[in-house]
Amino acid sequence: MSLKSRDNNNSTTGQFAMRPVAKWVRTAVIAGMASSCVFTASAQEDQGKATEVEEDVEIISVTGTRRTIQDQIAIKREATTVVDGLSSEDIGDLPALSIGEALESITGAASHRENGGATEITIRGLGPFLSATHINGREATNGSGDRSVNFSQFPSELVKKVAIYKTQDASMIEGGVAGVIALETITPLDFGKQRVSAEVKLNYNPDEGNVDNSLQSDAGYRGTFSYVDQFEFDNGQAVGVSFGVQRQDISQPEAEYRSSSPSGSSLWACLNDP
Structure with missing residues (x-):
């Protein structure tokens, strides 16, 4: 099969003849290719801008107390006694200086x-001497001869959970007539991360200089420091460490008034006026 071309000047015969492509067809093809290139470049540019915008957006994290409330409800639902409690999240959210002030809520x-x-x-309302206090299942006492405990000495940073049992249970140590206050400290291995916390709070009382020592400062403070960490050995064993210390110098002046009775009893009152 032979193909022959034909132009305007010389005519050539053959079985098939190819006609020249029209100018408007060539123009349309070139325009289509150009628009395709422009669209591709524009799409890539838009995609690059979108990536830049996504990288510039900050990560916004929203947390709430719904899980904490659910845990408290679950504790009450599963308990066979009347119990109320606070978790470490609740203690941190309350404006309390110690565990004692957190228990007031x-x-x-x-x-x-x-x-x-x-x-x-x-x-x-039955008095602190009729309540029992447990720390990690062990009974806590003081040197006063009764069951009352000074809760201001416990750093709140190392307490995981606090519960007040208002009715008795066979699994508890006897002795709490009014109820049982159970403290549970944090477990370093379950904590899962290192934490170093330091906190200082100041208070001021202008009547401090009215007491015996006029050189005493009107300002007081409370400082706490806690450290929680975990260490893992080559044999697969692990050990956890938790340490806490608290120092406070509360500026709250008090005056002692002794009566004239032979027993020599005394009363304490706060000074509110100069």
């Missing part, structure tokens, strides 16, 4: 205050 609990801070806890 529980229904049925009240505190005795000394030097401006909560110390002993009363359950259902």
